[in-house]
Amino acid sequence: MEAATVAPSAVERIPAIALKSSSTRNIYNYNPWFLLDTQAIERPNYAYCMLHAAQLAKRLGHERISAIEFGVAGGNGIAFMADFAKQVQRVTGVAVEIYGFDTGAGMPDPEGPKDLPYWFRAAQYPMDRDALQKKVPDATLVIGNVRDTVGSFVETYRPAPIGAVFNDVDYWSSTLDSLHLFDRAAGQADHFLPRIAMYFDDIIGSPAEMYGAYNGQLAALREYNNTTPDVKIDLNQNLLPLSHLRYRYQIYYAHLFAHPRYSDFLGDDQQGEIHNALRLQ
Numbered sequence: 081m082e083a084a085t086v087a088p089s090a091v092e093r094i095p096a097i098a099l100k101s102s103s104t105r106n107i108y109n110y111n112p113w114f115l116l117d118t119q120a121i122e123r124p125n126y127a128y129c130m131l132h133a134a135q136l137a138k139r140l141g142h143e144r145i146s147a148i149e150f151g152v153a154g155g156n157g158i159a160f161m162a163d164f165a166k167q168v169q170r171v172t173g174v175a176v177e178i179y180g181f182d183t184g185a186g187m188p189d190p191e192g193p194k195d196l197p198y199w200f201r202a203a204q205y206p207m208d209r210d211a212l213q214k215k216v217p218d219a220t221l222v223i224g225n226v227r228d229t230v231g232s233f234v235e236t237y238r239p240a241p242i243g244a245v246f247n248d249v250d251y252w253s254s255t256l257d258s259l260h261l262f263d264r265a266a267g268q269a270d271h272f273l274p275r276i277a278m279y280f281d282d283i284i285g286s287p288a289e290m291y292g293a294y295n296g297q298l299a300a301l302r303e304y305n306n307t308t309p310d311v312k313i314d315l316n317q318n319l320l321p322l323s324h325l326r327y328r329y330q331i332y333y334a335h336l337f338a339h340p341r342y343s344d345f346l347g348d349d350q351q352g353e354i355h356n357a358l359r360l361q
């Protein structure tokens with residue numbers, strides 16, 4: 081979890097404050113792509129992943145996808161996902177199933193220095209499961225330690241193809257366990273898009289958090305990538321030129337190279353334009 085002490089940019093701050101008020105919630109009636117482009121939405125990082133996942137799914141001919149949050153806590157993230165899923169369906173025609181993984185009882189014990197025990201500790205961020213389930217009746221809460229739940233998730237829930245994953249389990253150990261979701265893609269490709277939009281929350285933090293390549297989520301990503309030749313999770317380069325977006329360092333893509341549809345050509349529209357532009361004038 082990022083520290084509240086980090087001042088957001090003015091561009092991010094204005095809509096975030098405005099959208100806390102229920103009277104401004106009808107702004108959701110605007111096209112969600114417009115809200116994303118103008119940053120006039122509470123969680124543009126989540127919106128970016130959900131919209132782009134739905135767009136990829138549509139190109140591949142899917143009518144449904146799944147979006148997953150690892151680390152739900154009180155549930156504000158999953159509540160946004162459940163709300164925004166309706167907007168995604170409105171503009172793309174793709175329905176979004178929502179899943180949230182959490183112990184239900186807050187953070188487990190840290191497992192060593194890479195879990196940043198100077199910042200996180202057991203029982204932080206607990207959930208009121210009944211209240212949350214009432215707020216998001218259509219979302220599925222997968223309760224338990226991800227180390228125990230992620231391995232059987234696909235077989236148990238038979239999710240629509242997973243297209244977006246939000247990772248906010250804070251620890252190195254929990255993040256590494258959650259990434260083993262992709263191990264299932266080898267035998268169960270129908271439940272995954274070939275490329276998955278991901279957000280990692282604990283990459284940018286405060287001087288107290290001191291995230292880096294050798295602790296927390298970044299360490300988990302590096303270690304996971306080193307053991308999985310067919311799955312690589314790497315930073316989404318598209319956003320890097322957009323310096324007003326704080327979350328540009330936190331959106332990743334999981335590339336499932338062994339997915340049977342990884343190499344399906346999807347570039348018809350945009351490649352046509354490039355093709356024309358490259359003709360000798």
Ligand SMILES: C[S@@+](CC[C@H](N)C(=O)[O-])C[C@H]1O[C@@H](n2cnc3c(N)ncnc32)[C@H](O)[C@@H]1O
Pocket residue numbers: 081149150151152153154155156157158181182183184185186187188204205206207224225226227248249250251253254257
């Ligand atoms: C920072 S909170 C999540 C906040 C939430 N994403 C939001 O935006 O409101 C981190 C959560 O990760 C959960 N968590 C951490 N390690 C876990 C593990 N190994 N298994 C399941 N849940 C875990 C904790 O229970 C905690 O609720």
